[in-house]
Amino acid sequence: MQLLNFDPEQLDPGMVRKRRAFVGLMVFLITAPAVVLMADLHQRTGYDGWKLAHLAVFAVLFSLLALGALQALLGFILRRQGGDSCQISASVDWAGDHGPLPVRLAVVMPVCNEDAGRVMAGVRAIYESLEADGRLPEFDFFILSDSSDPNCWIAEEVAWAGLVRDLGAGGRLFYRKRRVNTNKKSGNIADFCRRWGSHYRYMVVLDADSIMTGGAIVALARMMERNPGVGLIQAVPRLVSGETVFARLQQFASRLYGPVFTAGINYWQLSEANYWGHNAIIRVAPFIKHCSLPDLPGDGPFGGRIMSHDYVEAALMRRAGWQVWLAADVEGSFEECPANLIDFAKRDRRWLQGNLQHARLVVGPGFHPLSRWHFTLGILSYLTSPLWLAFLVLSTTIAWRFKATGLTPLPVDSFSDHVAWRFGTEAVLLLGLTVGLLFLPKILALLDLRSRPAEAAAFGGWLRLGAGILLETVLFTLLAPVLMLFHTRFIGLTLCRQSVGWKTQRRGYDGGAGWREIMGTHFGHTVLGLAWLALAWWINPTLAQWMSPILAGFILSIPVSYFTGGLAPGRGLRRAQILGTPEESAPLPELVRLEERMAALALTRETGPAPDDGLRDAVTDPYVNAIHVSQLRTKDDPSPANESRFAGLRERLLREGPAALTARDKLALLLDADSMSRLHRELWAKPEAELAVSWREALERQPEPEAGEVEFTVNDAVLAMK
Amino acid sequence: MKPVPAFSPVIEADARWAAAAERVERYLRAHRLASPGQIARLTADIIGIARARARADAEPMALAMETMDACLGAWFARLLPTGEPGDADLRVRGRVALALGDVAARWPGYFMRESALPVELVRVMRETDLGRAPEIKFSNMAPRPAAGPVAAGSRLRWQWSYRWPFLRIVTGLMVVLSLLGAALGPGR
Incomplete structure (x- = not known):
């Protein structure tokens, strides 16, 4: 970060308009020749409706490709020039601003049925980082749980209590479990804001897998303090901790190409940037005042609760006049990524529906034009998949229809007298332009890296970097068509209000999905690829060759999904330093500690928790029970009907075991402090004959005494009672 | 230091009291007490008190665990700054303090002992807790319309x-x- 004395309040609207107009013009100037070339190609063989549709889809897809490449180009140029003069980090005097922050901040982490061990390891890393920087007194931490799985809930409580004990964080690190998960994550944050928001000027919002260094958090806070008109600053999270090939592919690509892209994004977004839902700092008061999410009129898929909240919150913040910035150059912000293609697709399923819902907000009242553009881009990011599929179908149809004529291709001249190119030359030129735009960001990222030899070495050196890029290009080429099919299906299902049914639940097989799930998920893709290949070959072998990279993705989806989701090949690549990143070769202390803790956790975990383990522990274990009960609200005046209902449930739970109760009843008991206290006492006081087998087993599983004798002291407390 | 008794005639009395004694032992182990000798002695003491209070209509196991609870409550009442021995909240806070302070592992010989306790143990029991969240100050966070007429x-x-x-x-x-x-x- 540099000292450039930038003041966002003084941002020149004319300059902002010029930048955006320039980006729009450049996208047009890149897209137009390609569209003209494609139009000319179609003109030479005769126009029809299919070709017009083909041209229209091509224009949309190519313009998005052009926007991506242009962002990388702009980012590259800006970075070569030493950074954008208009970036939020340039507003702070980093050399002179080292004092304590004059306000208290909340670090909030909403969680929902996550791995409690990983959640607390992340919180610990952030906490210790702030502590090491001497910044702890300015921060409170809130773990905001929406976990509905009792196992996760109890595990969170126990892990949190352990963390409070280990860090001495009582009164600074809080845990809250909501009784009702209204509006999911955004509702969870809103609930925090309603209860405790007024205590804090800023909140740093994290995801369950987020890691931020103390330095990054304090840097964001300083930017906020320096700029009272800024409502939200989004830090760019780098992907880390990937073990599988798929995760490593993502973290390698985002780490290598990300810097030029984000610099380019900031060029045109400026004070109308976006919120990505985590690793961001938010000014709490305007967030409370303006960013409560309304329900959209009607019901699904486009109505009801807003599912993808972050874009909307940024738009609402901007609508109220508060600036939203992307801090593209803040170091020390990390997150993790899905380990395999199927989990990635599952995540996209949720995001996709949320983004499609934004179609109703594009025309919402009062939004800044750029907020509308963010909504549109978010929709297009998924809509490109069916468009791409439509483009491929149209290409095949056009070739098929031509074959049906039985004519020999005799293309006529170009529609322009000034273009003397032949049909084949134009086709190759168009292909070259497309491939050039696809590969331009990669080349620019490498050129950008040339100026930082140490970072290039941290990627494993130029040779390994080249191997990584090659592997990443090949694998993403194979993975992208499958994602296209996933997204297209998800959009169709969303429009038909259908949920996606997965063949089996993931069982954590070797970090990836199991064979059965992979086969079930990708069988259709493989069959489609084979059928399409046969059709294309029948129409014209050249068409089959042109489409082979895409069809190969379909046909090889099963082995590629299996290979990229596996831990063993991922670790093999790590040992060979292929697809390595600087965060992996020279990790920050926060990441080292996180990795060590996760490794230790993995050693202590023999198997995953069995159903009802959480409830069993909360009833049986005196410490777990006490921690759990201490977090529940005691009812002052419970109704007799409720008391009677809970008494019956308790009796049945102990006599027949947890399996005899419905999930709802078990949750109701877990939420009732009096019942949990009574259950603990009653369980331990009942003869075995009155307890279900599972409880007898639970009592027998109590910790065994360790070897070694302690000095015995007469228990005078007990004697006194005598 | 007294020798650990090889067996307790109190526990041997009848099968129900034996089962009660076994339950008390398990409960002490559940508190992460590791010393078999100490567990046996505490068990014997608690069973002894329970037997002294025995009523015809009372199940030995229930009586034993009631006594265990009462002993723990009395101990917590002496250690913690607030709370009465019979207070359920006190027992919860006491167990939380035991867990957070890792008392059973750090001071195993002083578990449930009333006098001559190490100063550090007393401090840990008094000061260790999970902390109270900041006082709730409700803010109004009302949603505003976001979808337009076209929507x-x-x-x-x-x-x-x-x-x-x-x-x-x-x-x-x-x-x-x-x-x-x-x-x-x-x-x-």
């Missing part, structure tokens, strides 16, 4: 189409058939 119109269309699933299916089929017809139709 409201689209709502009507969606609702209309969902009320007519048959029409939806027919429309979809017609679109597909039209596309196929255009692709395969004569003159193309």
Whole structure:
């Protein structure tokens, strides 16, 4: 970060308009020749409706490709020039601003049925980082749980209590479990804001897998303090901790190409940037005042609760006049990524529906034009998949229809007298332009890296970097068509209000999905690829060759999904330093500690928790029970009907075991402090004959005494009672 | 230091009291007490007290655990700054303090002992807790409209189409058939 004395309040609207107009013009100037070339190609063989549709889809897809490449180009140029003069980090005097922050901040982490061990390891890393920087007194931490799985809930409580004990964080690190998960994550944050928001000027919002260094958090806070008109600053999270090939592919690509892209994004977004839902700092008061999410009129898929909240919150913040910035150059912000293609697709399923819902907000009242553009881009990011599929179908149809004529291709001249190119030359030129735009960001990222030899070495050196890029290009080429099919299906299902049914639940097989799930998920893709290949070959072998990279993705989806989701090949690549990143070769202390803790956790975990383990522990274990009960609200005046209902449930739970109760009843008991206290006492006081087998087993599983004798002291407390 | 008794005649008395003693032992182990000798002695003491209070209508196991609870409550009442021995909240706070302070592992010999306790143990029991969240100060966070008139119109269309699933299916089929017809139709 540099000292450039930038003041966002003084941002020149004319300059902002010029930048955006320039980006729009450049996208047009890149897209137009390609569209003209494609139009000319179609003109030479005769126009029809299919070709017009083909041209229209091509224009949309190519313009998005052009926007991506242009962002990388702009980012590259800006970075070569030493950074954008208009970036939020340039507003702070980093050399002179080292004092304590004059306000208290909340670090909030909403969680929902996550791995409690990983959640607390992340919180610990952030906490210790702030502590090491001497910044702890300015921060409170809130773990905001929406976990509905009792196992996760109890595990969170126990892990949190352990963390409070280990860090001495009582009164600074809080845990809250909501009784009702209204509006999911955004509702969870809103609930925090309603209860405790007024205590804090800023909140740093994290995801369950987020890691931020103390330095990054304090840097964001300083930017906020320096700029009272800024409502939200989004830090760019780098992907880390990937073990599988798929995760490593993502973290390698985002780490290598990300810097030029984000610099380019900031060029045109400026004070109308976006919120990505985590690793961001938010000014709490305007967030409370303006960013409560309304329900959209009607019901699904486009109505009801807003599912993808972050874009909307940024738009609402901007609508109220508060600036939203992307801090593209803040170091020390990390997150993790899905380990395999199927989990990635599952995540996209949720995001996709949320983004499609934004179609109703594009025309919402009062939004800044750029907020509308963010909504549109978010929709297009998924809509490109069916468009791409439509483009491929149209290409095949056009070739098929031509074959049906039985004519020999005799293309006529170009529609322009000034273009003397032949049909084949134009086709190759168009292909070259497309491939050039696809590969331009990669080349620019490498050129950008040339100026930082140490970072290039941290990627494993130029040779390994080249191997990584090659592997990443090949694998993403194979993975992208499958994602296209996933997204297209998800959009169709969303429009038909259908949920996606997965063949089996993931069982954590070797970090990836199991064979059965992979086969079930990708069988259709493989069959489609084979059928399409046969059709294309029948129409014209050249068409089959042109489409082979895409069809190969379909046909090889099963082995590629299996290979990229596996831990063993991922670790093999790590040992060979292929697809390595600087965060992996020279990790920050926060990441080292996180990795060590996760490794230790993995050693202590023999198997995953069995159903009802959480409830069993909360009833049986005196410490777990006490921690759990201490977090529940005691009812002052419970109704007799409720008391009677809970008494019956308790009796049945102990006599027949947890399996005899419905999930709802078990949750109701877990939420009732009096019942949990009574259950603990009653369980331990009942003869075995009155307890279900599972409880007898639970009592027998109590910790065994360790070897070694302690000095015995007469228990005078007990004697006194005598 | 007294020798650990090889067996307790109190526990041997009858099967029900033996089962009660076994339960008390387990409960002490559940508190992460590791010393068999100490567990045996504490168990013997608690069973002894329970037997002294025995009533004809009371189940030994229930009585033993009631005594265990009472002993722990009395110990917590002496150690913690607030709370009465019979207070359920006190027992919860006491167990939380035991867990957070790792008392059973750090001071195993002083578990449930009332006098001559190490100063550090007393401090840990008194000061260790999970902490109270900041006082709740409710803020009004009311949503404002975000969807425009076009969105409201689209709502009507969606609702209309969902009320007519048959029409939806027919429309979809017609679109597909039209596309196929255009692709395969004569003159193309």
